[in-house]
Amino acid sequence: MNESVSRPTAADAAELLARVRARRPRVHCLMNSVVQKFTADGITAVGAIPSMTSSLDEIADFVARADVLTVNLGTLDAERRHVIRIAVDMANAGGKPWILDPVHCDYSPGRLAFARDLIALGPTVVRGNRAEMALIGEVRASLAIETGPVDHLSDGSVQVTVENGHVWMAGVTGTGCLSGGVIAAFLAVEGNALKAAAAALATTGVAAELAAPEARGPGSFGIAFLDTLASLSADDLLKHARIRHATA
Ligand SMILES: Nc1ncnc2c1ncn2[C@@H]1O[C@H](COP(=O)(O)OP(=O)(O)O)[C@@H](O)[C@H]1O
Numbered sequence: 001m002n003e004s005v006s007r008p009t010a011a012d013a014a015e016l017l018a019r020v021r022a023r024r025p026r027v028h029c030l031m032n033s034v035v036q037k038f039t040a041d042g043i044t045a046v047g048a049i050p051s052m053t054s055s056l057d058e059i060a061d062f063v064a065r066a067d068v069l070t071v072n073l074g075t076l077d078a079e080r081r082h083v084i085r086i087a088v089d090m091a092n093a094g095g096k097p098w099i100l101d102p103v104h105c106d107y108s109p110g111r112l113a114f115a116r117d118l119i120a121l122g123p124t125v126v127r128g129n130r131a132e133m134a135l136i137g138e139v140r141a142s143l144a145i146e147t148g149p150v151d152h153l154s155d156g157s158v159q160v161t162v163e164n165g166h167v168w169m170a171g172v173t174g175t176g177c178l179s180g181g182v183i184a185a186f187l188a189v190e191g192n193a194l195k196a197a198a199a200a201l202a203t204t205g206v207a208a209e210l211a212a213p214e215a216r217g218p219g220s221f222g223i224a225f226l227d228t229l230a231s232l233s234a235d236d237l238l239k240h241a242r243i244r245h246a247t248a
């Protein structure tokens, strides 16, 4: 194994955040309607450029101009399902990375079946919370990420944990969706998905830790979190990122 490629570090996170800010990748999000604003703000705060339409008329043009695609299954309906299939086919045909967030697939057999259909199309990353990933199970040929108090990343041979974050992240709707958008931004500038995703989750997690002392509760935490994401320094990541490895 080439350790420098397969084992992400805090220094990698700092370097990749700088790369996102320098290259400003375009991240197209097919995002649930509840957290579009928060997710777009998070993507913007790390230095990337979000777009959000799920219009059938426009999706092809937007994916064509995007560097990476985020597919989030919240507030799913028949039209969004149709648009998602078009967007995923385009991303695959263009060799663009894409991430699947199977939001609430544990609530609905129909949504779980759709998530499985999409996984068969080869997402670069699948990210969900513990309940969602427990149902999704093994994800061949993709990086699987289970977020929570500790984030667990596995590409099938290397396991990494990111031990950053704050309990208030679980009290703000959409931190998981936002983390998917930020992972996408990092995938656009780094071909090693494990390295990109670990860096992205260290970035959001360290930002949350540094923001929490500024906040009075979930409302002001959401604002402080975005402020801190936008101003996060390489030094913050070098000092606070806790990325650990456990190879099977
Ligand atoms: N108790 C916690 N402590 C630290 N970070 C957390 C905690 N709960 C969630 N997070 C972080 O919040 C984000 C959303 O995770 P999670 O709650 O698992 O997703 P979802 O919003 O999809 O349910 C992730 O970046 C995760 O690392």
Ligand SMILES: Cc1ncsc1CCOP(=O)(O)O
Residues within 6 Å of the ligand: 032, 034, 035, 073, 074, 075, 076, 103, 104, 173, 174, 177
């Ligand atoms: C992201 C998110 N978090 C709580 S509700 C919500 C929107 C998800 O939509 P749905 O209720 O259709 O899963």
Ligand SMILES: [Mg+2]
Residues within 6 Å of the ligand: 129, 170, 176
């Ligand atoms: Mg949650």
